Amino acid sequence: MAVLEAYKGEVIGYASRAAAYNNTASIPFYILQAAFLVTAPAFYAASLYMTLSRTMRALNATHLSPIRVSRLTKIFVVGDMMSLNIQCGASSLASHPKTAQVGSDLVVVGLIIQLLLLFVFFVTTTVFQMRFGRESRGVSPVPWKKTLGMVYGVCGLIFARSVFRVVEYVQGADGFCLRHEWTLYVFDAVPMLVVAALFWVWWPGFVTGAVERDGEGVELNGRDKDGGI
Numbered sequence: 001m002a003v004l005e006a007y008k009g010e011v012i013g014y015a016s017r018a019a020a021y022n023n024t025a026s027i028p029f030y031i032l033q034a035a036f037l038v039t040a041p042a043f044y045a046a047s048l049y050m051t052l053s054r055t056m057r058a059l060n061a062t063h064l065s066p067i068r069v070s071r072l073t074k075i076f077v078v079g080d081m082m083s084l085n086i087q088c089g090a091s092s093l094a095s096h097p098k099t100a101q102v103g104s105d106l107v108v109v110g111l112i113i114q115l116l117l118l119f120v121f122f123v124t125t126t127v128f129q130m131r132f133g134r135e136s137r138g139v140s141p142v143p144w145k146k147t148l149g150m151v152y153g154v155c156g157l158i159f160a161r162s163v164f165r166v167v168e169y170v171q172g173a174d175g176f177c178l179r180h181e182w183t184l185y186v187f188d189a190v191p192m193l194v195v196a197a198l199f200w201v202w203w204p205g206f207v208t209g210a211v212e213r214d215g216e217g218v219e220l221n222g223r224d225k226d227g228g229i
Contacts, residue, residue: 002046009040042084049076064131086110
């Protein structure tokens with residue numbers, strides 16, 4: 001799962017940041033910590049998107065999704081990878097004085113894409129929960145309420161962290177956030193640590209068997225058997 005890549009990214013990012021403490025002139029350390037700390041949450045988000053679609057399949061409730069399930073993961077993961085690639089490339093540009101401003105602006109663009117995806121994902125999850133709750137009356141052998149609770153919690157934490165990162169890059173090198181390192185740990189490291197704990201403790205094992213079957217839907221008046229648009 002992409003969540004393992006997120007774990008690795010956070011470890012490499014903070015290890016590089018620690019190594020850069022006494023090597024402030026080191027460009028490689030700066031690039032490593034900037035790239036991995038900015039992009040690691042995108043992998044958490046990708047795992048979140050896959051968790052929702054597989055939960056729908058485990059509940060046999062794909063027809064209740066506002067977005068066709070055969071497209072759900074593709075739409076969000078492709079968007080997430082776009083955001084990831086923009087942020088990763090921009091982090092390298094931001095490390096050079098001549099391209100620092102362009103790099104910072106591109107990082108903000110990548111983060112805004114991530115925020116928009118998370119917002120649409122939150123709405124999609126909420127609509128599905130309301131529909132499924134009405135149809136099933138909340139009764140199911142699958143622990144879907146706990147799973148969706150984890151999904152909302154992780155989504156909210158990643159969203160808040162990305163807002164912080166947008167503010168940080170918009171303020172620039174002389175901004176409050178970059179001049180006070182504690183802000184990074186409070187608004188980035190702590191939320192991502194909680195996200196890692198949520199995935200570790202409340203990972204829904206039942207979704208493992210709900211294998212994606214993207215592209216198997218049959219068109220029916222603009223809809224497929226999975227429902228959605």
